[in-house]
Every structure is written in C-alpha cells, then in structure tokens.
Amino acid sequence: MSDSDRIFSQPLAQVPDFVFNEDVVRVFPDMIKRSVPGYPAIVENLGVLAAQFAQPDTVLYDLGASLGAVTQALRRHVTAPGCQVVAVDNAQAMASRCREYLKAQDSMCQELLPVQVLEADILELALQPASVVALNFTLQFIAPPLRQGLLERIRQALVPGGALLLSEKLRFTDPADQALLTDLHLAFKRANGYSELEIAQKRSAIENVMKPDSFEEHRARLLAAGFSRVVPWFQCINFASFIALP
Numbered sequence: 278m279s280d281s282d283r284i285f286s287q288p289l290a291q292v293p294d295f296v297f298n299e300d301v302v303r304v305f306p307d308m309i310k311r312s313v314p315g316y317p318a319i320v321e322n323l324g325v326l327a328a329q330f331a332q333p334d335t336v337l338y339d340l341g342a343s344l345g346a347v348t349q350a351l352r353r354h355v356t357a358p359g360c361q362v363v364a365v366d367n368a369q370a371m372a373s374r375c376r377e378y379l380k381a382q383d384s385m386c387q388e389l390l391p392v393q394v395l396e397a398d399i400l401e402l403a404l405q406p407a408s409v410v411a412l413n414f415t416l417q418f419i420a421p422p423l424r425q426g427l428l429e430r431i432r433q434a435l436v437p438g439g440a441l442l443l444s445e446k447l448r449f450t451d452p453a454d455q456a457l458l459t460d461l462h463l464a465f466k467r468a469n470g471y472s473e474l475e476i477a478q479k480r481s482a483i484e485n486v487m488k489p490d491s492f493e494e495h496r497a498r499l500l501a502a503g504f505s506r507v508v509p510w511f512q513c514i515n516f517a518s519f520i521a522l523p
C-alpha cells in the first residue's frame with residue numbers, strides 16, 4: 278500500500294527539521310506503524326469509541342488527519358443520522374493524498390458518512406457543532422503556547438454527549454520512568470527494522486517540532502479548557518490515548 282520508510286537511512290551532514298512533505302507522505306503509513314506503538318489498535322478503536330459519542334446532525338472532526346486513517350475508521354463505525362466527517366490537515370501533500378484514499382474508500386463501500394477534506398490550519402479553523410473531535414497524535418506538533426486555546430475552542434464546539442479523543446506521545450516527569458519508557462520505545466523501533474542511524478537522525482529531526490507533554494499536563498490543561506473528565510483508555514509504552522468529556 279505504501280513504500281517502506283527509508284527517509285533517515287543514509288547519513289546526513291545536517292538533519293533538517295521534520296516536515297510533512299511529499300517524501301514523508303509516500304512512506305507515512307509504514308512510518309507511523311513502525312514508530313508509534315499501538316497505532317493500529319488506537320485507530321481502529323477510535324472508530325468504536327466515536328460510535329458511542331456521535332450525535333445526530335453534528336460534525337465529526339479528524340484534526341491533523343494526515344492520510345485519513347482515523348477518518349476511515351470513523352466512517353467504518355459511525356452510522357448516526359445526519360453526521361458528516363471533516364478531515365483537516367495543513368500539509369498540502371497530506372490533504373491531497375487523503376482525498377484520494379477517501380475516494381477509494383467510497384468506491385469500496387456504500388452508505389458511508391459524507392466526508393470533506395480541508396487543507397487548513399486547525400488553529401485558524403472555525404469549528405461547527407461537533408460530537409466527536411479526534412486529535413490523533415496532532416496536538417504534540419502544535420506550538421505549546423497555542424495548545425490551551427485550541428482545546429478551549431474544541432470544548433466550545435462540542436455538543437452534550439460528545440467527546441474529544443486525544444492521542445499523544447507521553448513525557449514522564451519521573452526521570453527513571455522517562456528513561457525506561459524511552460528505552461522500550463527504542464527497542465520497539467529496532468524490532469521494527471529501524472537502524473541506530475535511522476533512529477538517531479529521526480530523533481534529531483523531530484526534537485524541535487514535536488513536544489510531548491506529561492499526562493498530568495494534558496489533564497490539567499483539558500480541565501482548564503472546560504472539560505469535566507479526562508479518562509485514559511489506552512497506553513502502549515510511551516504512547517497513550519484519552520477521552521475528554523465536555
């Protein structure tokens with residue numbers, strides 16, 4: 278389905294900051310599966326969870342949709358009447374490939390929820406009344422000072438009975454926990470065929486663009502944004518997913 282990720286396999290004199298460009302799009306499904314422990318389980322179960330929160334005549338948002346893996350899962354599981362899925366990504370290469378993948382899903386399956394793909398910045402998007410908002414490994418790429426405001430806008434868009442589904446790489450405040458879970462994540466990457474060079478160069482490419490928070494930071498910020506309850510439902514090594522209720 279997609280090429281295998283060899284982006285960081287050759288030594289680079291200087292490792293540039295990671296960007297979601299055409300080269301990344303080409304290998305993205307392989308890259309994310311081999312880099313994020315639990316990713317396939319999270320994506321499929323977000324569809325199951327979303328079906329419990331979807332309310333008639335509302336929007337289901339997939340913010341930072343990349344190639345629309347979550348959007349596809351939402352469309353496999355949610356049948357609430359009058360709903361539509363809106364997938365949003367600000368990387369041109371992602372949004373255009375996402376549209377192609379969703380056309381393919383439409384041609385394979387009838388009676389799926391209607392879907393729209395927007396090439397847009399989620400920090401500038403006006404949100405319609407929504408019952409499900411998925412931020413699946415997207416918030417960690419938003420500049421830290423802008424995270425609170427984004428979550429406040431999402432909270433205001435959510436209707437009663439809805440939910441924010443938030444997945445993130447976690448940081449751990451206890452240095453021993455951080456060291457252990459970082460080592461286990463490295464072992465996961467090695468077991469998936471990444472070399473020490475690929476692992477080191479990828480780390481230096483993402484360290485300026487991807488800034489994980491701790492669970493306690495997520496929880497405090499979500500409560501401050503007006504969410505009433507934050508419930509972890511999945512963790513695999515240092516990657517986790519939470520349900521935040523309005």
Ligand SMILES: Nc1ncnc2c1ncn2[C@@H]1O[C@H](C[S@+](CC[C@H]([NH3+])C(=O)[O-])CC(=O)[O-])[C@@H](O)[C@H]1O
Pocket residue numbers: 297309320340341342343344345346347365366367368371397398399400412413414415418419
């Ligand atoms: N301000 C922004 N506005 C819109 N999109 C953004 C913004 N910042 C980053 N992105 C987009 O957020 C996505 C993050 S990947 C999400 C995986 C997907 N959810 C998945 O379930 O497969 C996570 C990862 O690669 O680890 C990229 O496609 C960015 O272009």
Ligand SMILES: O=C(O)C(=O)Cc1ccccc1
Pocket residue numbers: 308309312313446479480483487
């Ligand atoms: O945290 C990491 O080490 C990752 O590799 C996460 C990741 C996955 C896919 C694109 C960017 C970052």
